[in-house]
Amino acid sequence: MKLDRALLLHLGLLAALLAFHFAAPAYHHTNIARIMVLAIYAMGYNIAFGYTGLLSLGHALFFGAGLYAAGLLAYHAEGTAGTGLIAGLAAGGLVAFALGLFALRTAGVAFMIVTLMFAQAGYLTVLYFGSYTRGDEGIVIPRAGRMLGSLDLSDDNTRYLVAFALFAAALLVNLWLARSPRGRIMVAMRENEERSRMLGYNPFTVKLAALTISGLYSGLSGAAYALMFGYAGASLASVQYSILPLLYVLLGGAGTVIGPFLGALLMFYLIDYASSVTDAHQFVTGAALVLLILFAPKGILGTLRERGLRWLP
Amino acid sequence: MLRLEGIEAGYGAVQVLRGLSLSVAAGEVLCLMGRNGAGKSTTLKTIIGQLRASAGTIELDGARLETLPAHEVPRQGVGYVPQGRRLFGDLTVAENIEIGLMTRKRDARTRDRVLELFPRLRERMGQVSRTLSGGEQQMLAIARALCLEPKVLLLDEPTEGLQPSMIALIRDTVVALKKTGVATILVEQRVDAALSVADRIAFMTGGSVAETVPAAGLRADAPQFAAYVGV
Numbered sequence: 001m002k003l004d005r006a007l008l009l010h011l012g013l014l015a016a017l018l019a020f021h022f023a024a025p026a027y028h029h030t031n032i033a034r035i036m037v038l039a040i041y042a043m044g045y046n047i048a049f050g051y052t053g054l055l056s057l058g059h060a061l062f063f064g065a066g067l068y069a070a071g072l073l074a075y076h077a078e079g080t081a082g083t084g085l086i087a088g089l090a091a092g093g094l095v096a097f098a099l100g101l102f103a104l105r106t107a108g109v110a111f112m113i114v115t116l117m118f119a120q121a122g123y124l125t126v127l128y129f130g131s132y133t134r135g136d137e138g139i140v141i142p143r144a145g146r147m148l149g150s151l152d153l154s155d156d157n158t159r160y161l162v163a164f165a166l167f168a169a170a171l172l173v174n175l176w177l178a179r180s181p182r183g184r185i186m187v188a189m190r191e192n193e194e195r196s197r198m199l200g201y202n203p204f205t206v207k208l209a210a211l212t213i214s215g216l217y218s219g220l221s222g223a224a225y226a227l228m229f230g231y232a233g234a235s236l237a238s239v240q241y242s243i244l245p246l247l248y249v250l251l252g253g254a255g256t257v258i259g260p261f262l263g264a265l266l267m268f269y270l271i272d273y274a275s276s277v278t279d280a281h282q283f284v285t286g287a288a289l290v291l292l293i294l295f296a297p298k299g300i301l302g303t304l305r306e307r308g309l310r311w312l313p
Numbered sequence: 314m315l316r317l318e319g320i321e322a323g324y325g326a327v328q329v330l331r332g333l334s335l336s337v338a339a340g341e342v343l344c345l346m347g348r349n350g351a352g353k354s355t356t357l358k359t360i361i362g363q364l365r366a367s368a369g370t371i372e373l374d375g376a377r378l379e380t381l382p383a384h385e386v387p388r389q390g391v392g393y394v395p396q397g398r399r400l401f402g403d404l405t406v407a408e409n410i411e412i413g414l415m416t417r418k419r420d421a422r423t424r425d426r427v428l429e430l431f432p433r434l435r436e437r438m439g440q441v442s443r444t445l446s447g448g449e450q451q452m453l454a455i456a457r458a459l460c461l462e463p464k465v466l467l468l469d470e471p472t473e474g475l476q477p478s479m480i481a482l483i484r485d486t487v488v489a490l491k492k493t494g495v496a497t498i499l500v501e502q503r504v505d506a507a508l509s510v511a512d513r514i515a516f517m518t519g520g521s522v523a524e525t526v527p528a529a530g531l532r533a534d535a536p537q538f539a540a541y542v543g544v
Contacts, residue, residue, distance in 0.1 A: 181415050184408050191401045198361055198395065200387035200416035200461065
């Protein structure tokens with residue numbers, strides 16, 4: 001990867017996050033670790049939606065697949081964090097691939113509905129097999145299952161650094177993908193599927209690949225979330241967790257690499273602050289989204305890119 | 314090189330092409346002319362696979378095209394420049410060209426050959442394509458199709474809405490391609506533009522070719538233009 005201003009920007013963000021580890025108060029330290037994990041999920045969502053134009057309402061299924069792959073393995077099979085992360089990554093990718101084989105035969109609103117229904121089916125499956133998943137109550141992952149080699153993910157510092165390492169890897173892979181020929185074809189597909197087909201690209205194959213990569217990111221994020229915060233519950237596989245990454249991406253900027261992180265950061269703190277002053281915090285986030293749509297419909301970084309920062313990937 | 318035989322195609326229940334047959338040889342320019350609704354653009358869309366032929370055959374160097382999935386047709390060496398350019402507006406000139414190159418895994422040498430035809434694009438490589446002028450967009454649309462190194466190039470009204478200097482440039486490009494052995498099927502409404510590049514002109518009416526005549530010696534006031542094009 002050539003060292004240019006786009007790469008420098010991303011490396012700068014990573015350097016700032018690493019520096020934050022040494023300077024941040026405990027409360028924000030934990031928050032940023034959580035945000036980095038959720039940003040991996042949002043990056044995955046962005047690959048499907050922001051780059052390829054697949055507006056999914058079912059990504060909680062992929063996040064949940066990773067969450068429960070890691071959680072169940074640790075809870076029932078004495079799995080470790082290492083096997084949990086690998087299992088989560090694989091589960092997210094496989095579920096996304098399988099869903100894509102069916103759902104990508106539809107488009108637009110039908111695709112949204114089909115993905116939503118699959119995700120709801122996944123959520124209900126978690127509740128139905130409550131004797132294994134502990135349903136609404138969820139699984140509290142034992143400490144042994146949160147060991148990554150000699151690293152204990154229940155320790156705040158370790159958790160932050162492992163979250164940072166996963167986030168850094170996810171960000172740089174995302175940057176590479178966005179600037180690769182494959183990334184351009186995904187964008188071409190988003191812009192016009194028929195036009196891409198006329199140039200010799202199979203829309204189904206391109207979209208299936210994008211959805212599978214998106215599932216890998218989501219599954220990894222789900223597994224990391226379960227292992228780092230020690231909990232896998234049905235609420236984390238509910239429809240709300242399909243909407244969250246969409247909001248993060250819309251706020252930060254669809255089709256930008258840093259946008260999902262920025263969106264997750266701002267939305268997390270907006271909800272955090274709003275819920276500390278009012279029970280009706282969803283009104284505040286709703287109002288923020290209305291303002292966003294009115295004044296920056298392409299999200300923060302999408303708008304900046306449109307207004308001059310053309311080099312922003 | 315490319316041969317269509319007894320093609321029937323249309324949009325849903327509306328049949329447009331009715332037993333269409335035509336052929337074009339390597340290094341030949343065949344111009345399709347006719348009134349609106351005669352089936353000119355539909356012919357190109359059927360060749361590229363955007364529309365499915367319900368009957369008939371399409372052969373490129375003996376290989377059947379109409380049985381292939383639409384995305385496979387360009388990979389066989391058919392380049393298509395649709396009416397209205399249809400670029401990827403948010404991508405730069407360089408990125409649009411790169412997408413054309415990747416289809417058949419062509420490299421920088423192909424890109425450089427294509428850009429020799431359109432030097433102005435070389436100056437605009439970093440520019441977002443929707444901000445180009447109409448003529449530049451048309452150049453890019455043709456350049457992108459040429460990145461496939463096509464055996465057959467399908468051009469749907471490439472001079473529509475362009476200024477005379479751009480029309481001349483596109484005519485020169487078609488002539489240059491002809492010398493390299495590329496077969497071209499050109500849909501054109503402008504009689505002068507058609508006569509300046511075509512080897513043969515196929516006059517279409519009612520979804521089939523009514524008459525095919527050599528362009529050489531044909532004058533703009535020939536009765537076919539009045540009968541089939543209405544000029």
